[in-house]
Amino acid sequence: MAHLTKEILKGFLDENPVFKILLGLCPTLAVTSTVINGIGMGLAATFVLIFSNLLVSLIRNITPKKIRIPVFIIIIATFTTIVDLSMAAYLPALHKALGVFVPLIVVNCIIFGRAEAFASKNPILSSVADAIGMGLGFTFALVVLAGARELIGSGTLLGFNILTNAYKPMIIMILPPGAFLSLGIIIGLLNLRKESRSPKCT
Amino acid sequence: MSNEKLLVGPAPHFRAKEDSEGMMRDVIIALLPALFLSIYFFGILAAIVVIVAVVSSLVFEYIMLRARKKTATKTDYYSAALTGLLLAFCITSATPFWAVIVGSAVAIVIAKHFFGGLGFNIFNPALVGRAFLLASYPVMMTTWFKPMDAITGPTPLNLIKEQGISTALSPLFFGNVGGSIGETSALALIIGGLYLLYRKAIDFRIPVSYFGTVIIFSHIFGVDPLFHLLAGGLMLGAIYMATDPVTSPVSRPGGWFFGAGCGLITMVIRLWGGYPEGVCYSILLMNAVVPLLDRYLPGTRFGAKRRLSLKK
Numbered sequence: 001m002a003h004l005t006k007e008i009l010k011g012f013l014d015e016n017p018v019f020k021i022l023l024g025l026c027p028t029l030a031v032t033s034t035v036i037n038g039i040g041m042g043l044a045a046t047f048v049l050i051f052s053n054l055l056v057s058l059i060r061n062i063t064p065k066k067i068r069i070p071v072f073i074i075i076i077a078t079f080t081t082i083v084d085l086s087m088a089a090y091l092p093a094l095h096k097a098l099g100v101f102v103p104l105i106v107v108n109c110i111i112f113g114r115a116e117a118f119a120s121k122n123p124i125l126s127s128v129a130d131a132i133g134m135g136l137g138f139t140f141a142l143v144v145l146a147g148a149r150e151l152i153g154s155g156t157l158l159g160f161n162i163l164t165n166a167y168k169p170m171i172i173m174i175l176p177p178g179a180f181l182s183l184g185i186i187i188g189l190l191n192l193r194k195e196s197r198s199p200k201c202t
Numbered sequence: 203m204s205n206e207k208l209l210v211g212p213a214p215h216f217r218a219k220e221d222s223e224g225m226m227r228d229v230i231i232a233l234l235p236a237l238f239l240s241i242y243f244f245g246i247l248a249a250i251v252v253i254v255a256v257v258s259s260l261v262f263e264y265i266m267l268r269a270r271k272k273t274a275t276k277t278d279y280y281s282a283a284l285t286g287l288l289l290a291f292c293i294t295s296a297t298p299f300w301a302v303i304v305g306s307a308v309a310i311v312i313a314k315h316f317f318g319g320l321g322f323n324i325f326n327p328a329l330v331g332r333a334f335l336l337a338s339y340p341v342m343m344t345t346w347f348k349p350m351d352a353i354t355g356p357t358p359l360n361l362i363k364e365q366g367i368s369t370a371l372s373p374l375f376f377g378n379v380g381g382s383i384g385e386t387s388a389l390a391l392i393i394g395g396l397y398l399l400y401r402k403a404i405d406f407r408i409p410v411s412y413f414g415t416v417i418i419f420s421h422i423f424g425v426d427p428l429f430h431l432l433a434g435g436l437m438l439g440a441i442y443m444a445t446d447p448v449t450s451p452v453s454r455p456g457g458w459f460f461g462a463g464c465g466l467i468t469m470v471i472r473l474w475g476g477y478p479e480g481v482c483y484s485i486l487l488m489n490a491v492v493p494l495l496d497r498y499l500p501g502t503r504f505g506a507k508r509r510l511s512l513k514k
Contacts, residue, residue, distance in 0.1 A: 170304070172337040181312070188316070 004129040011133030017110045018141035018183075019190055024110040027101045028142060029179040035158050038146030040094045042139025044087065044102060048079040049111050049138075050131040056119040057127035063120070072115045073106070080105045110138055148182050149173045222320075222447075226280040228403040229442065232394030233287055236438075239377050239387045243349035244295040248383045252290040254302045259286030262310035270315065281320050285309050288328035288443060291384025292435055292482065293335060296345045296354070304338070305331035325489045326449045329482050336482075346380040357381045358433045359478040374432040385435040395441040404445040407457035408464075412440040415465025423473060436468065439481035449489045456495035463488045 017023045024045070031037045055075045056063075063071050084102045087095040095102060105111065114134055119127040150156055153173030155163035172178045241249045263282035267274045289305050297305075309331030317323045336343045348355040357380045358369035373379050377387025384391075398404045413431060420427035430436070444450060444464050451460050464484045471480025 168301075168339060168342070170338040171340065172334060175337060177337065184316075 004125060007126055007129035008133035008136070011130070011135070011137030012140055013137075015134075016137045016141055017113075017134055018138060018145075019187055021113075022187075023113055024108050024138060025183075027104065027108065028145065029176065029183065031098055031101050032142055032146035032149055032179060033153070033174040034097075034150050035143060035146045036094065037097050038142035039139065040087075040091070041098055041101060042135070042142045044083045044098075045105055045108055045111065045138055046132070046135025047083055048076060048105050048108075049114060049135040050128060051079045052076045052111055052115055053119040053127040053131035054124060056115045057122060057124045060120045068116075068120060072112065072120075076111055076115070077106050110134060145179070145182055145186065148186070149178055152182075153178055221277075223275075223277040223280055225403045225447070226277065226284050228398060228401045230280070230284055230287060232397045232403075233291070233384065233442065235390035235393050236291065236384045236387055237287070239390045240291070240295075240383045243377055243386065244347060244383060245350075247347070248290075248295040250299065251293065251295055251297055251302055251383060252287065254299045255290035255306055256283050256286035258303045258306040259283065259289070259310050262307055266311055266315040266319075270319070272319065278320055282310060285314070285327045285331075288384075288438075289331045291438055292328065292332045292382045292443075294343060294346050294381075295383050296347055297335070297343065301335060301339060301342065305335045308334040321448055323448055324492070325486055326443055326446050329443060329486050332482055333486060346382075348380050349378050349386070355380050357478065358429075359472065362429070362433075363472075363478040368426065368429060369433070371428055371432060374429070379433075382435060382438075385438040388432045388437045391437040391441055395437075398441070398445075404441070405447075405450065405457050407454060408445045408450055408461040409440040411458045411461030412436075412444060412465045412468075415462045416469055419466065419469040423469075425473070430469065430472065434472075434479045435481040439468075439485055440464070443481075444485050444488070449492060451492050451495040451499070453496055453500050455499040456492070459495055459499060460488055460492065463491070 011017065013020070015021060018025070018028050027041055027045070031041045052072070052075050056072060059071075080103060083105065084095075087098075087102060114130060118130050122130070147157060151162060152170050153175075154169045155161060155167045170178075173182065237252065241252075259282045260279060263278060264274070267278060272278075286306055286309075289309055290302070293302070293305065309327040312334075313325055313327040313330035314320070314323045317325075345354050346357050346360075347353070356364070358374060361367040361369060369379060374386075375388050377390065379386050395404075395409065399406055413436075416430055416436065417427040420430050440461070444461065451457050464481075467484035467487055468480040471477055471483060477483075
């Protein structure tokens with residue numbers, strides 16, 4: 001079980017898809033203006049990721065190498081459509097807020113990357129563990145980023161007014177430039193932490 | 203300073219007395235007439251904004267130098283004070299003091315030190331601070347006080363854009379109009395600019411091509427060129443901000459192109475853009491292409507007959 005826990009945990013910090021590998025930046029930058037959107041996007045992608053990794057891993061020995069990419073696309077598109085339609089039926093407000101980024105999960109490079117780099121080469125259990133770790137790591141990154149942006153940009157968290165009305169929201173943080181600024185600063189701080197921990201090599 | 207890397211270009215070299223510290227002192231001196239006139243026109247509020255901006259810029263500079271374990275030099279502090287002064291000059295006197303501090307923080311911490319500190323910043327820090335404030339607090343940052351008065355009113359560029367009303371040229375020239383703290387008086391800014399040219403602290407090509415492009419563009423599209431030269435932040439931007447040696451091209455042809463690009467973008471924004479004023483964005487946009495200008499318009503080496511070849 002130890003290696004499964006390791007596969008799950010690595011997605012959070014050491015190999016966090018957003019903060020460390022810089023994958024899936026398009027939805028990351030686009031939907032993180034509120035925490036709710038961040039959680040919704042993260043969980044939708046996690047769902048697709050778990051099932052696509054599971055299926056890709058299941059058929060990894062019978063998939064011809066030459067057509068593996070189209071096969072991955074069909075698998076991912078199937079689960080994306082499931083998420084898209086269920087979200088439209090049960091969570092119409094969230095579906096509307098996320099807009100085009102729900103169908104765009106099809107081309108999310110985290111999901112593609114894990115299918116190609118991990119699930120097509122590893123057994124089923126490890127692949128699912130990897131998908132859970134990566135998906136939750138993605139969700140975690142979105143929540144951190146969206147939390148910072150929503151708090152500074154509108155003074156709220158999950159829609160609750162945290163900073164009272166005396167706080168003047170810094171609107172730029174919920175606009176596209178705010179996404180780039182905050183993502184850059186978070187990645188910079190993580191790299192700084194890594195640098196200060198590793199021994200100096202001068 | 204002993205372990206700083208020394209970069210030397212191809213010979214021959216000039217020897218010059220000036221250094222960056224003296225140059226920044228010159229720019230600060232050149233801004234003093236505009237500072238006095240702005241306090242005369244906009245009163246104590248303008249003075250408070252200027253003081254808060256300069257002091258907070260110095261404090262952020264000190265914090266960032268300490269955090270990055272850099273040796274502080276006089277030049278660093280002159281540069282930070284200048285950034286603070288320029289930031290105060292391009293925002294309204296109605297800005298509350300905490301917003302001024304936010305602007306200084308963005309200018310010094312994000313626009314300057316995150317890019318590597320003095321000499322490495324791609325974008326003009328003061329203008330980044332202003333653009334950040336304008337995007338963050340759009341209503342607050344476009345509340346302009348009328349000069350010598352405690353009531354708010356539109357700037358000349360607002361008037362012409364929204365109501366088609368032009369402003370007489372003489373108040374525009376002396377600065378008796380609404381606007382950002384240091385931008386209203388063309389007279390004071392031109393006096394400072396002449397001092398800078400006399401001290402050779404700025405590259406004359408950038409303001410000349412900036413003004414020239416604005417004049418030609420105004421003639422082509424049938425608007426008053428003098429109005430567009432004197433209104434808004436054009437004088438402040440063209441003389442003091444576009445010429446920042448860190449964020450403008452080194453080469454001479456690059457300087458001409460840089461100024462012309464700023465003028466063109468300014469006029470396009472003023473005539474057809476969503477904002478009444480475009481000086482800030484035009485300079486920031488042209489800042490982004492400076493490395494390209496330096497690479498593809500390298501100019502002539504001193505004493506050489508022909509342009510430097512790109513191929514090594």
